[in-house]
Amino acid sequence: MITTPPAIEAERLAKTYRTGRGRPPVHALRGLDLVVPAGRVYGLLGPNGAGKSTTTKILTTLSTPTSGTARVGGRDVVADPAGVRALIGYVSQGASCDPLLTAEENLVLAARLRGMSSVDSRDRARRLLAEFGLDDAASRPVGKLSGGMRRRLDVAAALTHRPSVLFLDEPTTGLDPESRAAMWAEIRRLSAEDALTVVLTTHYLEEADRLADELMIIDRGREVVSGSAAALKSTLNGDTLRVELFEPDADAVRAAVEPLRGIRGLVVEVAGPTGALVARVEDASAAIGSVIPALTSAGIAFGAASVSAPTLDDVYLHYVGHTFAAAPPTDDSADPDASGPETSEPASPSEGAAA
Incomplete structure (x- = not known):
């Protein structure tokens, strides 16, 4: 062969x-x-x-x-x-x-x-x-x-x-x-x-x-x-539940939702005055039916709730612990990719010479 x-x-x-x-x-x-x-x-x-x-x-x-x-x-x-x-x-x-x-x-x-x-x-x-x-x-x-x-x-x-x-x-x-x-x-x-x-x-x-x-x-x-x-998306069982949050207290959201059955991989993200609750669920209808009352009882303000099939963002969330859009700045955020600063070793004659 x-x-x-x-x-x-x-x-x-x-x-x-x-x-x-x-x-x-x-x-x-x-x-x-x-x-x-x-x-x-x-x-x-x-x-x-x-x-x-x-x-x-x-x-x-x-x-x-x-x-x-x-x-x-x-x-x-x-x-x-x-x-x-x-x-x-x-x-x-x-x-x-x-x-x-x-x-x-x-x-x-x-x-x-x-x-x-x-x-x-x-x-x-x-x-x-x-x-x-x-x-x-x-x-x-x-x-x-x-x-x-x-x-x-x-x-x-x-x-x-x-x-x-x-x-x-x-x-x-x-x-x-x-x-x-x-x-x-x-x-x-x-x-x-x-x-x-x-x-x-x-x-x-x-x-x-x-x-x-x-x-x-x-x-x-x-x-x-x-x-x-x-193949990557198939490794994630169930669906993704996402609930938009207003002025979220991450600890309060976790305390309200984590005890619920059927909630896995719970992540609470905060970006300024808004945020989101993201979790993996097996039964979407049951999950929404329990998450919404729990947030309401805890006095947590929320907006739209949605359920979707696994996406690449969910894959990223599963393996890294936060969604792709909420990725924190990395230690190469000084943008060496674009500017090509001085390297830790002498540059070869080919550095920057590709046609």
Whole structure:
């Protein structure tokens, strides 16, 4: 039996940033293991500052790990960065195309930088414009395109040299719902039609649920849990009960609800003057019928109550102890992912050099 080797393998990947001025170092990654099968959409899901972008920067040779190893297409990201870059496309969180050039000129430039001839570059640019529905924008300056069109152009530019692995770092941040849906369709098309391995970092739960064949939830630079979205949600029995709270006293809410039967995994979150009670329940009707009177008797003000099937947020809640949206700031909240501060070891010649 012939087994296809994974597109990406990482073992005990760690990244530490110096902060200077007597402050403690920032541990963006803490021994992360990662295996990405070839030809799949793999999601790295986590709150802001979890270490998703740091992982992507290492795998795309834009940063070197403090310790651990990583290989893309069998090539080591530290020992053979040029070999890795030949295999990958990378779309960063920020715009990558020149706003003064036209859409076609940007794609031709990207292809030429990858070593393609002038004729082949123009041919490849036209093909990509057609595939991404940007024919009408070919001769328009990028600065005059909509946000969704610019983002599709960024992805097209990363595909000019036909990479085998495409990294998309928060590709839909800031897009309106219609543009986000269009980008989702493009990502799915690329994976299905081109047998492309796509690594998607996102903090949108719905995005990961919709797109990723497999995913890993990361928190504080470590793996929380991994698997397909369906498999992860299937590990949670019952439904999720959520009750909105006004001016909640967390201790009072727990005292009122914890004695009730059928309440599991109770979490009370407080965010300013509001909050929420979240719990796992087997019998939703019975749970609501007991929780609401208990809150009323305790004089706790509440709003809407809802019951839903397990979601990725519930998976996160189960394994971390708070919901995804309520994730506290991590120790890499100084945003080393975006700014790339000084590392704890000398930077290699490849640091920040990926095309």
